[in-house]
Amino acid sequence: MGVSVKTDGHYLINNVSFKLDKGECLGIVGESGSGKSTVIKGILRLHNSKAIGYDGEVLYKGENLFSKTPKEMNEVRGKEMFMVFQDGMSAFDPSARMGSVCAEIVRTHLPVTKSEAREMICESMTRVSLKDPEKILDLYPFQLSGGMLQRMMISLVLVLNPSVVMADEPTSALDAITQRKVLDDFIKLKNEHDSAMIFISHDLGIVKKLCDRVMVMKSGEVVETGTAMEVFEDPKHEYTKYLIDTRVRLSKNFKVLMEGLCREKAS
């Protein structure tokens, strides 16, 4: 597939092309504004502005998604391709309790009753270590922490069993400890489920742990693609080297800072 997204005569992303195999996890990295989110919004045609235009083709199960009608695309989103957002709050209707919000999402895609949907959700919540599912389902979205909301989305993935999961910076808004737990759930999802995954993150460490292949983006174009091993251990493009160096420098600075703090404390 190859996708271009344009507005006002210029391209936000230009002929971004990649293949995603069943069960495979592709990481998309690049600095802020490089076009990572635009890739998945383009695939799902999620932009709601008339100024945005799409070019190219998205081949999925032998069909071009760009030839589908908006109504057909609604069926693809959620059941076939599930999107996990950075901000869990924006994914759930804030005015209803988690139980009915999630049951509604499940029932949009599966022919089950409300109580069957709730039972399925409870079962998958325990698989992502969300304890006391019944209690959580009685809460409103704003009463859940960011990490819990992300894990609720992963629970929905487990219930809906989409072919592709698209996660756009799903751990970026979380503190370090919660980030680790949610990442573990993503690793579990990848290992125990056959959904393919597109995982966007500016955190190269996370991508290295989770993804099989990596695509590096800069200014709306792909500068390098390869297995995670190739890209991280033997980067070809200067920009990839720069991203990796920046990460190493940042973690070294952090270490120096921590050591400085420990010395201050000891003296």
Ligand SMILES: Nc1ncnc2c1ncn2[C@@H]1O[C@H](COP(=O)(O)OP(=O)(O)O)[C@@H](O)[C@H]1O
């Ligand atoms: N709806 C939009 N209309 C116009 N420009 C947009 C829109 N969405 C994103 N952009 C622009 O496209 C570029 C890529 O944005 P984005 O995909 O959000 O980057 P990333 O996710 O890598 O941070 C940026 O320059 C951004 O300003």
Ligand SMILES: [Mg+2]
């Ligand atoms: Mg983004």
